[in-house]
Amino acid sequence: MTSPMVRVRDLHKSYGAVPVLRGVDLDVGAGEVTCVIGPSGSGKSTLLRCLNHLEKINAGEVEVAGELIGYRRHKGKLHELGPRAITRQRAAIGMVFQNFNLFPHLTVLENIAEAPIAVLRRSRTDAVARARELVRRVGLAGREDDYPRRLSGGQQQRIAIARALAMDPKLMLFDEPTSALDPELVGDVLGVMKDLADGGMTMVVVTHEMGFAREAADTVVFLDEGVVVESGAPDDVLRNPRQARTREFLARVL
Amino acid sequence: MSAFPELVEVSDNHPAQPGASPPGAVPAGESPAAPPERTQPPPKVVALRRPGRWISAAVVLLFFAAGARSVITNREFQWPVVRQYFTTSAVLHGLLFTLWLTAVTMVAGFAIGTLLAVLRLSGNPVLSSLSWGYVWIFRSTPLLVQLLFWFNIGALYPRLSIGIPFGPSLFTADTVNLIGPTAAAVIGLALHEAAYAAEIVRGGVLSVDAGQAEAATALGLGRARILRRIVIPQAMRSIIPAAGNLLIGTLKGTSIVSVLAVQDLLYSVQLIYNRNYLIIPLLLVATIWYVVVTSLLTVGQYYVERHFARGAARTLPPTPLHRLRVALRTVVARSRGAVLGGGTR
Numbered sequence: 001m002t003s004p005m006v007r008v009r010d011l012h013k014s015y016g017a018v019p020v021l022r023g024v025d026l027d028v029g030a031g032e033v034t035c036v037i038g039p040s041g042s043g044k045s046t047l048l049r050c051l052n053h054l055e056k057i058n059a060g061e062v063e064v065a066g067e068l069i070g071y072r073r074h075k076g077k078l079h080e081l082g083p084r085a086i087t088r089q090r091a092a093i094g095m096v097f098q099n100f101n102l103f104p105h106l107t108v109l110e111n112i113a114e115a116p117i118a119v120l121r122r123s124r125t126d127a128v129a130r131a132r133e134l135v136r137r138v139g140l141a142g143r144e145d146d147y148p149r150r151l152s153g154g155q156q157q158r159i160a161i162a163r164a165l166a167m168d169p170k171l172m173l174f175d176e177p178t179s180a181l182d183p184e185l186v187g188d189v190l191g192v193m194k195d196l197a198d199g200g201m202t203m204v205v206v207t208h209e210m211g212f213a214r215e216a217a218d219t220v221v222f223l224d225e226g227v228v229v230e231s232g233a234p235d236d237v238l239r240n241p242r243q244a245r246t247r248e249f250l251a252r253v254l
Numbered sequence: 255m256s257a258f259p260e261l262v263e264v265s266d267n268h269p270a271q272p273g274a275s276p277p278g279a280v281p282a283g284e285s286p287a288a289p290p291e292r293t294q295p296p297p298k299v300v301a302l303r304r305p306g307r308w309i310s311a312a313v314v315l316l317f318f319a320a321g322a323r324s325v326i327t328n329r330e331f332q333w334p335v336v337r338q339y340f341t342t343s344a345v346l347h348g349l350l351f352t353l354w355l356t357a358v359t360m361v362a363g364f365a366i367g368t369l370l371a372v373l374r375l376s377g378n379p380v381l382s383s384l385s386w387g388y389v390w391i392f393r394s395t396p397l398l399v400q401l402l403f404w405f406n407i408g409a410l411y412p413r414l415s416i417g418i419p420f421g422p423s424l425f426t427a428d429t430v431n432l433i434g435p436t437a438a439a440v441i442g443l444a445l446h447e448a449a450y451a452a453e454i455v456r457g458g459v460l461s462v463d464a465g466q467a468e469a470a471t472a473l474g475l476g477r478a479r480i481l482r483r484i485v486i487p488q489a490m491r492s493i494i495p496a497a498g499n500l501l502i503g504t505l506k507g508t509s510i511v512s513v514l515a516v517q518d519l520l521y522s523v524q525l526i527y528n529r530n531y532l533i534i535p536l537l538l539v540a541t542i543w544y545v546v547v548t549s550l551l552t553v554g555q556y557y558v559e560r561h562f563a564r565g566a567a568r569t570l571p572p573t574p575l576h577r578l579r580v581a582l583r584t585v586v587a588r589s590r591g592a593v594l595g596g597g598t599r
Contacts, residue, residue, distance in 0.1 A: 052472055083477060091474025101469035104565040105487045114483065115473035147565035160469075167473060 004063075005030045005171055005202040006051060011060035013046055020046045022226040023060070028171075028219070033203045035213035035234070038223035039249055044206040047223065048173050051204065052093040053086050064093060065170050091119045094164030098176040100156040102148035102163070108135060109144045112163045120167065127166070134162035138192050154185030158192050165196075172196065174205040210254060214238055222246045335535035339526065340542070348522025349543050355439060355518060356505045362444035363504075364497070367451025372481075374456055385452065392449035398510055401442040405514050407433055439511040447504060454496040458489030490562040498555035502548050509540075519543055 006028035013021040020043045028034045036044045049055040050062055053070035061078075062069045069089055071078035081089075103111050112131035116122040122130070135144050138158040140151075148156050157177055164172060174193065178186040190212050197203055197216045207213060213220050213234055220237040222230045222245075230243045241247045325331060339345060374385035392400070408429035417423030433441070462485050470480040512521035523536040560573070572580070 054468065054472060087474050087476055090472060093472075095469075095472035097465060097469060097472075099465055101463075101465040103466065103469075103484055103488075105562075106565065115470075115475060118476075118479055118483070119474040149565055163473070 004028065005032070005065055006034075006204065007061070007063040008047075008051075009061045011047070011050060011062060012058045013043075013050060013055060014058055020226055021050070024223070024226070024228055026221065026228070028202060028204060030202055031200045032218040033197045033201075033205065033216050034219045034221060035217040036204065036206045036221045036223055037208070037210070037213060037249075038229075042223045043226045044223050045175050048095075048175050048204060048206050051171075051173055052090050052095060054095075056080070064089070087119070091115070091167055092170050094167060094169035094172040096157070096160050096164055096172070096174045096177050098179050100148070100153070100160045100180070102156055102160055104148050107145050107147055108140070108151075108159050111148065111159060112166045115163070116166050130166060131162070134165055135159070137165075138162045139188070152185060153181045154188045157181065157189045161189075161192055161196070170202065172201055172203045174203065174207070176206050176208065178207070178209055208253065210238060210250075222249065224249070330534060331538065332532065332535040335532050336538045336542070339523075339532075339536060339539050342526075344522050344526060345519070345539060345543070348517055348519040348540075349547075351517055351522075352505070352508050352519040353547070355443065355508045355511065355516075356501070358440055359443040359447050359504055359508070360501055362440070363447025364451045364455070366444065366448035367453075368455050370448060370452035371455035371459060374452065375459060389449045389452055392446055397442070397446050397507065398513065400446055401438060401511065401514060404433065404438040404442040405435065407438070435511075435514040435516045439508075439514055439516050443504070443508065443511070447500070450500055451497070454493055454500065455489070457496070458491075458493035459485055461492045462488045487562065491559075491566060494555065494559050494562060498551070498558075501555075502551055505547060505551070506544055 004027050006026060008024055008026035011021050011024040011026075012019070024043070024047055026034070026047070036047065038044050046055060050057050051064065051069065053062075056070070067089065068078070070081055070086055072081055073079075103114070106114065109128055109131045112134055113122075113124070113127035116127040116130065117124060132144060135141060138161060140155055140158060140162075143151060143155065143159075148159065151159065161172075161177075177193070178189050181189065186209070190209060193203070193205070193212070194216050205212070205217070217234045219231060220234045221228055222237060222241075222243070224245050230237055230241060230246045236242075237246065238250065241250060326333075370385045370388060373381040374389075376382060411429055413426055414429050414432055415423035415426040417425070459481075466484055466488065467480055470484045475484070508518055509520035511518055512524060515521065517525070519540050523540045527533045527536040557573075
């Protein structure tokens, strides 16, 4: 494995008294694609949301590109960072949501150019030019001035990917990016993600698309009840799972 | 299985019926599934007749006409007096003061209200509780009582000073000199308004999907920027109708300051009819002005709502002016078409 882009150690997270993650380890090398699979309620999305500090963690370490995310180590304890520092860290980590979460009152271009202008202090001209290029890259040239409502779900998700890419992230997180889509639209979004993976982007993808996991992932992680049950190359985990729980889950979804 | 495709055909074929055959109207290759050819035209659809509608409309119109007639012919309304006083300078000054008071109340009320809403939604339990307490107090006491209270604040605090709490004071003045009737009216109305504005803004912010703020957070946007660029513009969709309601209520509600002898629109006409006893016509003068201003505000609200509807609907609905223009054009086109059609048939 090359230098790790993501390094998670003994991560614990609970909502009130309900434990969601119970000591998760995760390593993702730079340029690698890791797919996280598992039954609903297994903590997949929570794990992803801890990687950019959308969730506060209870214990453990989350590092992205060698930098501790959301906290500062001081005398053996982790102190939460101020909003400004966390904001800076998040800017380097792109995230794509199940429900797209495009800003409905902004056009496609405005959606993509907003954060580069506000956070990276790009000039409007540069940000818009880059946004146009990204719209082309996700195959939606000509829709730059449309509002998101006028796009299909698959098109919206591709714009959401473009919006995240506009920040030149070191790491992209995908939280079930195709779960809210009609089956016929899934392929376009997966195509864009595949291109991204082939281009060397480091990606952590929570997904139910086993086909995508088999084709694009370097590593597949099976999460159940807040712990990593099994992880490895897709062929090993998906075709010859060692754990009974993995076999049960795969038998239900495949 | 047979009923549904036929229904679809009615709408598909109807415009093409006289003239070209239906499949020829669609360019070849554009739609892979052309409607099947039929030997017989589909049966025509006849709408249900509704005589009850006509009768009820006629009855209501009759009552309306009777009412309108009495308003016009009853001499006690004294319409010439209304016309005479409608644009006198005393009334116009009162109207201007009412508009000024409404504007100041609205701006200050929403500024304070937005701050209260932000405090209420903040994670800080002390600030949140303070905001809740403010709204509780100011909504649970009558506006009239609040106005009288501010008007008589000098009895409670004869001298006001600005300084550091529990520390030295930097500036001191007599309360009665600082807070006259107008200041009491402005303070009372604005603080009262702020409580309602706070709830309107808070409701608007809560109406925006939490995923919006989350996506903006993940992009690295700061809290203030998210509120200003992402949440508030979307919250405006539900804030505007409620704020329009509050604005119109405030416009009329300012008439309550007449108890403080502040010369707003209502108090101005009261001063006149106290001298000449033309009570009804002068009240009509004030009433008509209130209706005129309210109507203008309602029109304004329509266009503001339209502005903030960007992206919310797939296409914006046409404005009434636009609709009128289209309707006129269709009527003209139809009458021309009828003339031409009649000639050829």
